[in-house]
Amino acid sequence: MKSLCMQRKSIRKFKEDPVSETMERALLESAMQAPSATNQQPWEFIVIRHKGILKELSSVSKGAWPLKGAPFCIVSLMRETGRKSNMRPQDMGASTENILLEATYQGLGGVWIGVYPEEDRIAKIKSILDIDDKLTPFNMIAIGVPEASENTPITRRFDETRIKRID
Numbered sequence: 790m791k792s793l794c795m796q797r798k799s800i801r802k803f804k805e806d807p808v809s810e811t812m813e814r815a816l817l818e819s820a821m822q823a824p825s826a827t828n829q830q831p832w833e834f835i836v837i838r839h840k841g842i843l844k845e846l847s848s849v850s851k852g853a854w855p856l857k858g859a860p861f862c863i864v865s866l867m868r869e870t871g872r873k874s875n876m877r878p879q880d881m882g883a884s885t886e887n888i889l890l891e892a893t894y895q896g897l898g899g900v901w902i903g904v905y906p907e908e909d910r911i912a913k914i915k916s917i918l919d920i921d922d923k924l925t926p927f928n929m930i931a932i933g934v935p936e937a938s939e940n941t942p943i944t945r946r947f948d949e950t951r952i953k954r955i956d
């Protein structure tokens with residue numbers, strides 16, 4: 790059995806099946822279990838199932854189209870913590886990867902749709918979701934049960950030349 794890291798890949802097409810609230814909770818618990826600088830936990834999340842809003846969000850950027858067919862999406866928001874401000878994006882990335890790995894574990898699939906630091910995308914999302922000025926949209930994660938056509942082999946990327954050893 791391959792590890793979750795080796796099973797995960799981006800899923801952009803989804804079945805109609807809904808994602809249960811138990812699964813939603815597991816995704817958010819894993820998100821908040823991520824490591825963060827000084828344990829500052831700069832994250833907040835908006836869970837969106839509303840079809841109309843998902844459609845609006847799918848027009849935020851060229852790569853956001855998977856949201857249109859997703860049953861569910863998590864918008865990650867980065868907030869000021871008054872601590873390690875410049876490390877917050879790394880914290881948010883760790884939290885996002887936890888969501889994607891948890892989705893894989895649950896038999897779901899998802900894709901990270903990039904937002905931060907693109908100012909135009911941040912502004913569009915703030916306006917669609919009426920987000921407080923203290924919060925910065927970081928990314929959108931489309932999640933659902935993978936469509937059968939997504940069942941393609943995972944490309945292995947291991948590259949020995951990227952590794953130097955100091956013994």
Ligand SMILES: Cc1cc2nc3c(=O)[nH]c(=O)nc-3n(C[C@H](O)[C@H](O)[C@H](O)COP(=O)(O)O)c2cc1C
Pocket residue numbers: 797798799800801850851852853855900901902903904
């Ligand atoms: C910062 C970031 C932004 C991304 N933005 C998008 C996006 O806007 N739309 C999309 O379909 N995929 C997006 N992806 C997913 C990448 O395209 C994907 O991870 C990459 O092609 C590797 O494929 P894999 O996830 O299947 O391993 C993004 C990934 C990252 C980490």
